[in-house]
Amino acid sequence: MNCIDCTFKSSATKFLSKGEIEELSHNCAHVEFKKGEKIFKESSFSSNIIYLKSGLVKVHILGPKNEQITKITKASAFLGLPTTFNEKVNKYSATALENCKVCFIDLEVFKHFIYKNGVFAYQIITELCKNEIDSFFRCLNRTQKQITGRVADALLFFYHDIYEEKEFILPLTREEFGNYIDTTRESVSRIINDFQKDGIIKIKNKKIKILKEERLINISEKG
């Protein structure tokens, strides 16, 4: 497989020279993961940068009490950056929520690109900055909104940021949904069923249709 022909290039990789792309091709392993498979695991050794070419992934950490889904990431994005640059051991896990295509890029080669290609480095920095800000706000919402608001938030997130359609198949179990918004499966269950009773959404198992977006936005804002 040659990276030149890859149609899933990251915003950073687009700025690599032909020679660099060639170098990348020789130091990049393409792997496919099925829904539910672990891409990498907390506490395991890693010396690769992991790039999600297509699919949907949950990034999760085992906390003092429960598993927490730190974020849900849609392609294309780098998954393993924060882990790999500081430590050889992964600080979190990533699991495929849909079938995924992933590249494992050799760390030294990636580092070399940063050293030699400033535009590439700048793109990476931009992505990391965005991640940090997003992470601040996710935490803020997790700690300061009531569950109803957090459920509304999550539904809007799937609509706006992931599927871009009012009707979608929720890629999480109720329990995972709980892990994503820091609550229990019971509370998630109760609240989405309340939403249905109020005509805000329609649910059939994992299939969800958003009927009244404004109400969800309102609930999300009121906390």
Added chain:
Amino acid sequence: MNCIDCTFKSSATKFLSKGEIEELSHNCAHVEFKKGEKIFKESSFSSNIIYLKSGLVKVHILGPKNEQITKITKASAFLGLPTTFNEKVNKYSATALENCKVCFIDLEVFKHFIYKNGVFAYQIITELCKNEIDSFFRCLNRTQKQITGRVADALLFFYHDIYEEKEFILPLTREEFGNYIDTTRESVSRIINDFQKDGIIKIKNKKIKILKEERLINISEKG
């Protein structure tokens, strides 16, 4: 003021060439802030990278319910990166908890260093990666530990990461302490007084002495 003689250089800045340091000197404003002063403000415009040379700072965001102290940062560190690289508007505020020395570095010059100096860029990337991981774990603790554990955590943080002494002057009011660990001033008050009753710490207003570190570690781990 010339940056060559500056004794507060960041790990990244150490890798700048003489010419680059010269360029930095002409595009860097040194400012001092007194305890309590705002260094920059959420929603205000910014086109500078902000570098904390000395002192202690709280980074905070106004959430849907309360002010949240996102993190407490000791010199030396960059304060304004995640904000400035993506948006022209600050997404959070920073306030001096002690008297601080700060540099405002022109964004374009900083960007130029990233483009031209790969080692500099790599250092910045490393710092950002570390920030993201830290931010994940802070959020995990905030959401999954009970207040007692979070208070213990915070006290150990001031001991280990900030003052490196068992006795220190808490740089926060009880209310700010609450904002830092997502609780109310009343709860903070109750718990640190309980800790005192149990002989774990000694408090006199803002002066705190850690008497039984192991107990605090234990409380922190039990959640």
Added chain:
DNA sequence: TATTTAATGTGATTTATATCACATTAAAAT
């Protein structure tokens, strides 16, 4: 030094949400 203002302490009460317990349904495996 006196006076005002801000910060802190502490009990009583309320509340959001976790936990527990069990029924029901869907999905997977045989």
Added chain:
DNA sequence: ATTTTAATGTGATATAAATCACATTAAATA
């Protein structure tokens, strides 16, 4: 198709922590 297992729904109860209310103390200001 049948059985087993996993996921979901829903009421009753428990609980950590917020909120309220007011007293006390420290710090700032006149």
